[in-house]
Amino acid sequence: MNQRLRWIALTVVILLVLAACGGDDTTGATTETTAAAEPTTTMAATTETTGAMVEETTTTAGQETSAGDLLQCPNPIVIQTDWFPEPEHGALYNLTAGEGSVDPDSGVFTGPLAADPSITVEIRAGGPYIGSQPTVSLLYSDDSIFLGYVNTDEQIATFAETPTIAVMAPLEKNPQILMWDPETYDFATFSDIGDSGAVVNVFPGQFYTEYLVGTGQLTADQIDPSYDGGPQRFIAENGALVQQGFATQEPYNYENSFEDWGKPVDFLLIHDSGYEIYQGALGIRPDKLDDAARECLTAFIPLVQQSAVDFQNDPTATNAAILQAVTDLNSFWVLSDESVANTVAMMDSLGVVANGNNDTLGDFDLDRIDTIIDQVAGIEAFNVPEGLTAGDLVTNEFIDASIGR
Numbered sequence: 001m002n003q004r005l006r007w008i009a010l011t012v013v014i015l016l017v018l019a020a021c022g023g024d025d026t027t028g029a030t031t032e033t034t035a036a037a038e039p040t041t042t043m044a045a046t047t048e049t050t051g052a053m054v055e056e057t058t059t060t061a062g063q064e065t066s067a068g069d070l071l072q073c074p075n076p077i078v079i080q081t082d083w084f085p086e087p088e089h090g091a092l093y094n095l096t097a098g099e100g101s102v103d104p105d106s107g108v109f110t111g112p113l114a115a116d117p118s119i120t121v122e123i124r125a126g127g128p129y130i131g132s133q134p135t136v137s138l139l140y141s142d143d144s145i146f147l148g149y150v151n152t153d154e155q156i157a158t159f160a161e162t163p164t165i166a167v168m169a170p171l172e173k174n175p176q177i178l179m180w181d182p183e184t185y186d187f188a189t190f191s192d193i194g195d196s197g198a199v200v201n202v203f204p205g206q207f208y209t210e211y212l213v214g215t216g217q218l219t220a221d222q223i224d225p226s227y228d229g230g231p232q233r234f235i236a237e238n239g240a241l242v243q244q245g246f247a248t249q250e251p252y253n254y255e256n257s258f259e260d261w262g263k264p265v266d267f268l269l270i271h272d273s274g275y276e277i278y279q280g281a282l283g284i285r286p287d288k289l290d291d292a293a294r295e296c297l298t299a300f301i302p303l304v305q306q307s308a309v310d311f312q313n314d315p316t317a318t319n320a321a322i323l324q325a326v327t328d329l330n331s332f333w334v335l336s337d338e339s340v341a342n343t344v345a346m347m348d349s350l351g352v353v354a355n356g357n358n359d360t361l362g363d364f365d366l367d368r369i370d371t372i373i374d375q376v377a378g379i380e381a382f383n384v385p386e387g388l389t390a391g392d393l394v395t396n397e398f399i400d401a402s403i404g405r
Contacts, residue, residue, distance in 0.1 A: 080148035094311040150282075157384075176244065178264065190212055193222075201226060282304070301400075308361055
């Protein structure tokens, strides 16, 4: 367990004793955080004590809120991700403070929750391990999954049949990119890519391509949804195509890790096309959001917020666990000490892991989501239900507004 978590646990124990001595039994309703919600008093929502009851009272914007109970969480707490273990998922893996291991066959990483080791965290790899299907589908087909990665655009498009509510955003900015060989192309905007007629190789089912085509930045005949996540085609075609990737991964890997390429690539962030979704937010099925789940999330989500902050400040132990997991998986997905350090640095420099338009990490800007809904309302692939608003897709109910970078 890292030093910060030990300090937090000790602080909570001291404060619990003081509260007990004062005979204070204050409780209250949990409130949504907003950009205007400034915390005035807080206690950390974590404890190492067996029993996992987090007796926190937080004052936010003048209103007291009562923390939840980790004992109300399922055990294990199962979280479905969308890809292999990687530092972009650091907020989740850091919950175990670097402890745990992966099953090479299933891609499931299991470790003790550092805040209470009696609770197990199970982080499931996505991509090939789930047949590249969206986690929204798995949330509805596998009841053991408590939380899953959901993207705002995916939530909109699937809301009518398989609705989800996002409860925390580990990433403030979507790190997805379109990348190209700068010796072959010179693009300054997405419209430049569209005008070039270049093939755009992406994973199937990407809603951002529907947006880029729907807004005239790309053309439909450019989109080739056959990308498998590997570098082989881009290298084999000598950079003759445009390919999707992550700003936090591919630019470094193509220059430093893929010896058959070994030179820079250039890129544009999808976020900078005006498409400001929350990528990889933690979502839950609305029908699972009962009283027990609310108690659990009220205790658990602040732990994820703090974990994201702690990981960016000191990723050493968790990056080592991620590297070991990737080694044990023994697939085409390869990371190194240098590449994971670069990922953390890029998440900092690009604002991928950051506070929102306030002092809080992990909350949602409802106006930003309403803007996305408006942007895609006329695009057939999104099938936007009439009257859909940000409040149908996300909640800040479980966010601790005092946690930020």
